[in-house]
Amino acid sequence: MTDWPQAFEAELLRLGVQPGRARRLADETAQQAAETAGVPAEIFGPAHLYARHLVAELSAPAALSPRTRYEPGPVMLSLTGVSKRYRRQTVFTGVDLTVRGGEVAAIVGANGCGKSTLLRICAGLTRPSGGTVKRTRRVGFVPQDGGTAGWLTAEEHFTLFGAAAGMVPGRARSTGVHLATRLAWRPGRQQRAQQMSGGTRQKLNLVLGELHAPDLLLLDEPYQGFDQGTYVDFWQQVFAWRDAGRAVVVVTHLLHDLQNVDHVLDLGER
Numbered sequence: 001m002t003d004w005p006q007a008f009e010a011e012l013l014r015l016g017v018q019p020g021r022a023r024r025l026a027d028e029t030a031q032q033a034a035e036t037a038g039v040p041a042e043i044f045g046p047a048h049l050y051a052r053h054l055v056a057e058l059s060a061p062a063a064l065s066p067r068t069r070y071e072p073g074p075v076m077l078s079l080t081g082v083s084k085r086y087r088r089q090t091v092f093t094g095v096d097l098t099v100r101g102g103e104v105a106a107i108v109g110a111n112g113c114g115k116s117t118l119l120r121i122c123a124g125l126t127r128p129s130g131g132t133v134k135r136t137r138r139v140g141f142v143p144q145d146g147g148t149a150g151w152l153t154a155e156e157h158f159t160l161f162g163a164a165a166g167m168v169p170g171r172a173r174s175t176g177v178h179l180a181t182r183l184a185w186r187p188g189r190q191q192r193a194q195q196m197s198g199g200t201r202q203k204l205n206l207v208l209g210e211l212h213a214p215d216l217l218l219l220d221e222p223y224q225g226f227d228q229g230t231y232v233d234f235w236q237q238v239f240a241w242r243d244a245g246r247a248v249v250v251v252t253h254l255l256h257d258l259q260n261v262d263h264v265l266d267l268g269e270r
C-alpha cells in the first residue's frame with residue numbers, strides 16, 4: 001500500500017505542481033507531522049484531499065504553470081457614494097470603487113486623508129457615515145500596525161487564527177508555514193512575536209490575513225520594515241493572488257507600486 005507522503009506527493013504531481021516543489025511540500029509536511037509526533041493521516045486527513053486543499057490554499061498559480069492573462073471575475077467589493085465623518089471633521093465623501101476577482105486596487109493619498117479609515121470600512125470594521133458597501137463573505141484584513149499577540153509564536157498564531165476560520169490545527173500550521181516561505185521567511189518554533197523584527201511581524205500579519213484563503217484581501221501598507229528582496233516577494237505575491245482570481249486592495253504611499261495595478265483611488269484628490 002502507498003504510504004501517506006507518497007500518495008500526497010503523487011497527488012500534487014497529478015495536480016500539476018512542479019516535481020521539485022512537490023517533493024519539498026511533501027518533505028515539509030512529513031517534517032511537521034514528525035515534529036508533532038503525529039500520523040499525517042490524522043493531522044491532515046486523506047492525502048489526496050489535503051494535496052488539493054494545499055494547492056488551492058497556496059493560490060495555485062505559484063505552484064502551477066503561470067497564467068499569462070487573467071479575466072476579471074465577480075465583484076468582490078463595491079463602494080458607492082461612501083463618506084466618513086468624525087464629529088465635525090469630514091474625512092471623505094462620495095467614494096466609489098469596484099474591485100473584481102483578478103484585480104488589484106491601490107488606495108493612495110497624503111497622510112491623514114483617510115486611507116486606513118476607508119480600508120477599515122471595506123473590511124466592515126468601521127461604519128461609513130453614508131453610502132453603500134458590498135463585499136464578498138471571505139475577507140482577509142491586514143492592518144497597518146498588526147493584529148499579533150506578543151507572547152505567541154508564529155505557529156500558535158496560525159493555530160489560533162486557523163481555528164477562528166474552522167481549520168484543524170495541523171492544517172492551519174502547515175498552511176501558515178508554506179505561506180511564510182513565499183515571503184522568504186521560515187518561522188522559528190520558539191520565537192514569540194515580541195522577539196521578531198518589525199518586518200518579520202509584518203510577514204506574520206500577511207500570512208494570518210491569507211490563512212483562510214479569502215477572496216478579498218485588504219492590506220494596509222503591509223510592507224513597512226521589509227527589505228528590498230521581501231518587498232519584491234510581496235508584490236509578486238500580490239500578483240499571484242490576482243492571477244488566482246482574488247481581489248486585492250492595498251493602501252500605499254509608494255507611487256512606483258502603481259504601474260501594475262488595475263485601479264488607483266486617490267483620496268487626496270477629492
Ligand SMILES: Nc1ncnc2c1ncn2[C@@H]1O[C@H](COP(=O)(O)OP(=O)(O)OP(=O)(O)O)[C@@H](O)[C@H]1O
Binds near residue numbers: 086111115
Ligand atoms: N477613531 C477615530 N476617531 C476620530 N478621528 C479619527 C479616528 N480615526 C481616524 N481619525 C481621523 O481621520 C483622519 C484620517 O485618518 P486615517 O488614519 O484614515 O488616514 P490615513 O490616510 O490612513 O493616514 P496615514 O497616511 O498617516 O496612515 C485623520 O484626521 C484622523 O485623525
